[in-house]
Amino acid sequence: MQFKKYTKQRNSIQGLRSFKDTLPKNIKKIINKKGHIYSETLNNWKNIVGTELFKICYPKSFKSSNRFGISTLVIMVKRGHEVDVEYSKKIIIEKMNSLFGYSVVEKLKLISFDDDEKIEVSNKRLSENVTIKKYQNQIDDIKNDKIKKSLMKFTKLFKQK
Secondary structure, three states: OOOOOOOOOOOOOOOOOOHHHHOOHHHHHHHHHHHHHHHHHHHOHHHHHOHHHHOOEEEEEEEOOOOOOOOEEEEEEEOOOHHHHHHOHHHHHHHHHHHHOOOOOOEEEEEEEOOHHHHHHHHHHHHHOOOOHHHHHHHHOOOOHHHHHHHHHHHHHHHHO
């Protein structure tokens, strides 16, 4: 008697499946590697850094340690406030390690970014040169960015003709 080559039994129960089984394999790997530490860090970020630093920085990603490198937490910091976060690096690392109960983070990496308010001011300056202030205020009140940009382009073209 011959045996079937592909006899794989399914251990499924009729009804609800667990959430873990419904996720794709790639996402399962990410969650297993660094999901727990990063999500707990996000949840407790205000307690870890305090209210002043909470307003100017946030964790971007977490790279766990392996045989080639050490565990690193990447923090995004508003431009101009890098020094404040730099001085409090040791305190942040100590609080992170005490939160988890073991040495989770060995190094902090800071990346600075521009504040959104400054970008909006530069866009207003460019647009004020093209249109009359009366129409500029009405264009600024529009919430949809695509419509704003298309109206600005239209006014530039209209002024050129």
